[in-house]
Amino acid sequence: MPAEIELEYSDAAVTVAADESPVPVTIIEPSRGWVSLKLGELWEYRELLYFLTWREVKVRYKQTALGAAWAIIQPLFTMLVFSLFFGRLAKVPSDGIPYPLFSLAGLIPWTFFANGLAQSSNSLVDSSNLISKVYFPRLTIPLSAVLSGAVDFAISFALLIGMMAFYHRIPSSRCVFLPLFFMLALVTALGVGLWLSALNVEYRDVRYTVPFLTQFWMFATPIAYPSSLLHGPWRTLYGLNPMVGVVEGFRWALLGTNTAPGPSIGVSCIASLAILAGGAFYFRRMEKTFADVV
Amino acid sequence: MNDIAIRVEDLGKQYRIGALQKSGGRARYRSLRESIANTASSPFRAAGRLFSGRAGADSSTETFWALKDVSFEVKRGEIVGVIGRNGAGKSTLLKVLSRITEPTTGHAEIHGRVGSLLEVGTGFHPELTGRDNVYLNGAILGMKRAEIVRQFDEIVAFAEVEKFIDTPVKHYSSGMYLRLAFAVAAHLEPEVLVVDEVLAVGDAEFQKKCLGKMQEVSEGGRTVLFVSHSMTAIVQLCDRCLLLKAGAVSLDGVASRVASAYFSDATASATGEFDLTSHPARSPQSTPTICRLRLYNARGTPSTSLYPDESCSIEIDYHSQAPIKDPRWAIAIEDYLGRRLLTLASYFQPGNISNLSGSGTVRCLIGPLSLGTGRYLISVSVGNKQRELIDSLDNAAWFEINWNNNFANGEPYSQIYGPILRQSHWETLYAS
Numbered sequence: 001m002p003a004e005i006e007l008e009y010s011d012a013a014v015t016v017a018a019d020e021s022p023v024p025v026t027i028i029e030p031s032r033g034w035v036s037l038k039l040g041e042l043w044e045y046r047e048l049l050y051f052l053t054w055r056e057v058k059v060r061y062k063q064t065a066l067g068a069a070w071a072i073i074q075p076l077f078t079m080l081v082f083s084l085f086f087g088r089l090a091k092v093p094s095d096g097i098p099y100p101l102f103s104l105a106g107l108i109p110w111t112f113f114a115n116g117l118a119q120s121s122n123s124l125v126d127s128s129n130l131i132s133k134v135y136f137p138r139l140t141i142p143l144s145a146v147l148s149g150a151v152d153f154a155i156s157f158a159l160l161i162g163m164m165a166f167y168h169r170i171p172s173s174r175c176v177f178l179p180l181f182f183m184l185a186l187v188t189a190l191g192v193g194l195w196l197s198a199l200n201v202e203y204r205d206v207r208y209t210v211p212f213l214t215q216f217w218m219f220a221t222p223i224a225y226p227s228s229l230l231h232g233p234w235r236t237l238y239g240l241n242p243m244v245g246v247v248e249g250f251r252w253a254l255l256g257t258n259t260a261p262g263p264s265i266g267v268s269c270i271a272s273l274a275i276l277a278g279g280a281f282y283f284r285r286m287e288k289t290f291a292d293v294v
Numbered sequence: 295m296n297d298i299a300i301r302v303e304d305l306g307k308q309y310r311i312g313a314l315q316k317s318g319g320r321a322r323y324r325s326l327r328e329s330i331a332n333t334a335s336s337p338f339r340a341a342g343r344l345f346s347g348r349a350g351a352d353s354s355t356e357t358f359w360a361l362k363d364v365s366f367e368v369k370r371g372e373i374v375g376v377i378g379r380n381g382a383g384k385s386t387l388l389k390v391l392s393r394i395t396e397p398t399t400g401h402a403e404i405h406g407r408v409g410s411l412l413e414v415g416t417g418f419h420p421e422l423t424g425r426d427n428v429y430l431n432g433a434i435l436g437m438k439r440a441e442i443v444r445q446f447d448e449i450v451a452f453a454e455v456e457k458f459i460d461t462p463v464k465h466y467s468s469g470m471y472l473r474l475a476f477a478v479a480a481h482l483e484p485e486v487l488v489v490d491e492v493l494a495v496g497d498a499e500f501q502k503k504c505l506g507k508m509q510e511v512s513e514g515g516r517t518v519l520f521v522s523h524s525m526t527a528i529v530q531l532c533d534r535c536l537l538l539k540a541g542a543v544s545l546d547g548v549a550s551r552v553a554s555a556y557f558s559d560a561t562a563s564a565t566g567e568f569d570l571t572s573h574p575a576r577s578p579q580s581t582p583t584i585c586r587l588r589l590y591n592a593r594g595t596p597s598t599s600l601y602p603d604e605s606c607s608i609e610i611d612y613h614s615q616a617p618i619k620d621p622r623w624a625i626a627i628e629d630y631l632g633r634r635l636l637t638l639a640s641y642f643q644p645g646n647i648s649n650l651s652g653s654g655t656v657r658c659l660i661g662p663l664s665l666g667t668g669r670y671l672i673s674v675s676v677g678n679k680q681r682e683l684i685d686s687l688d689n690a691a692w693f694e695i696n697w698n699n700n701f702a703n704g705e706p707y708s709q710i711y712g713p714i715l716r717q718s719h720w721e722t723l724y725a726s
Contacts, residue, residue: 024405
């Protein structure tokens with residue numbers, strides 16, 4: 001009889017406690033093999049992502065004498081050099097578009113991609129003090145590095161608009177597709193950035209590899225030359241480089257070149273998503289050792 | 295069942311020893327060259343390693359366990375201290391519990407929102423203003439934006455930096471910087487708080503403020519796991535204390551007991567000689583001025599055991615790279631609860647103290663200490679003429695007063711009489 005009463009009591013107590021507050025429980029265990037991406041947790045930390053991105057942008061502009069002007073200087077001077085050597089001297093065809101505008105339309109998304117790649121691949125090592133002192137989803141670090149480039153992109157995009165006005169080019173309604181091409185560049189930069197940033201923690205050689213990689217990648221992307229130089233199946237294969245789709249898309253949407261997204265853009269998208277997914281899973285898998293190694 | 299806040303079962307953390315840096319117990323990053331060399335000799339195994347999350351963990355590299363089979367439970371609202379020598383696994387334990395690094399074996403669960411504080415000012419950027427850094431640091435520590443907005447004024451007031459809140463923190467004095475950093479951390483409101491040696495930084499006043507805030511936190515019914523080298527802080531704040539030794543819990547009990555046991559163990563010197571350069575409270579990189587301490591009994595032999603009425607003396611070996619004029623030496627004696635009993639200083643009376651340059655030894659002759667039975671701790675410090683601290687070490691050494699606990703006439707002594715024994719002469723002046 002007394003045992004029964006006690007049981008009732010304890011049951012009641014448990015119910016009350018559970019009603020009061022659903023206590024979040026953190027389980028800490030060694031993980032094995034491939035782990036989930038925990039995108040829900042990433043969403044919970046979206047404010048941190050915002051703050052990290054904002055810090056990146058603010059610090060970059062504060063630490064440099066020219067600040068936001070760098071976002072314009074970089075593509076502008078590259079365009080001038082390209083126009084002189086490839087446009088004037090080498091007479092590289094430009095799909096009937098004035099060569100400076102042709103190259104700039106490629107350079108603007110490319111610069112965003114290349115900077116995002118460079119920033120994100122060094123991001124984990126540069127944030128080692130955060131990683132070894134606080135827990136948060138590590139994915140926010142390379143993600144914020146890529147996202148912070150969006151501000152530079154917006155500024156340099158204004159330069160592109162200015163150039164279009166200079167050449168009396170009016171963008172067509174295809175402009176609405178621009179965000180998609182921008183997303184493609186972002187996803188690609190993030191995907192490669194995830195691979196490289198995770199590798200960089202273990203192998204510091206990555207820091208020296210990135211400039212080479214971007215240089216070669218640039219020549220494999222139709223920035224200084226039109227992709228119309230390639231024909232048939234080669235062109236679709238060429239699309240394996242997602243930046244081909246991005247640059248062609250930008251020119252198509254803004255300048256009306258006849259590089260309308262075909263099978264090549266499909267290949268670009270698939271390649272880009274594959275890089276991102278692979279990068280994200282690899283990153284998550286390596287994540288557990290970051291704090292010990294970085 | 296619901297009153298457990300932290301449950302740790304057989305937790306273990308293994309590090310590669312071949313790839314360890316000298317200090318801090320972090321593995322070194324590897325160069326691609328080594329890996330390529332490995333890959334060339336055994337390509338498939340190397341590829342497997344690249345994806346295993348522990349690249350380079352060959353069977354040949356030695357490993358060591360920073361934590362091994364650690365199990366304990368912390369009840370809701372309990373304040374538990376963690377002590378141990380450098381390398382005993384304290385920091386690793388906190389890192390595992392705050393999910394910075396993954397355990398190799400075992401299981402832990404934390405009930406409630408966790409906040410961890412292994413450092414103040416994590417993520418502070420010198421170029422950003424105080425205001426920006428408060429938001430950034432708050433977000434990094436896991437506060438919601440709304441929470442920071444709500445507490446912003448309070449944080450700034452606590453840090454006493456109202457005037458400079460829109461100045462980049464690179465222009466802050468180190469004191470202001472620390473105050474602001476701590477202020478953000480102090481306004482975290484998790485149910486379970488994991489804190490590392492945060493109090494070891496800053497000046498005395500700042501430390502007092504931190505300690506006060508910690509006390510407030512503990513009274514607010516939150517669960518706290520607190521690592522410190524300061525026994526005073528541990529004994530004041532914690533009900534319970536874990537002593538870690540070589541990665542395992544070697545003692546778990548009432549804070550004052552564990553602290554006292556740790557001291558006889560950490561400064562293991564039955565001879566009365568204490569090496570203060572490798573003292574657990576010293577950071578590994580520091581070059582201390584105060585190097586050694588020797589406690590002598592009345593017969594002039596080094597000893598940690600004294601009688602209540604025995605004269606004793608203390609010798610301190612020092613080494614100072616920069617010359618210091620008119621040094622101010624001080625020795626303080628505390629009981630193991632951290633209560634200061636007395637301070638003996640070279641500047642309380644005239645003496646014969648020479649300027650510091652290079653190495654030397656100072657001696658302090660002490661008469662009978664007249665202390666009751668128990669274990670006592672010695673702290674040492676040296677300052678310069680401007681009263682700036684050059685080096686100091688709390689709980690540098692210890693000694694015991696051994697006594698049969700009977701006054702000369704056989705009357706028994708009890709602790710409730712207080713720690714200080716004084717002979718007195720009694721007589722009746724008037725009796726009717």
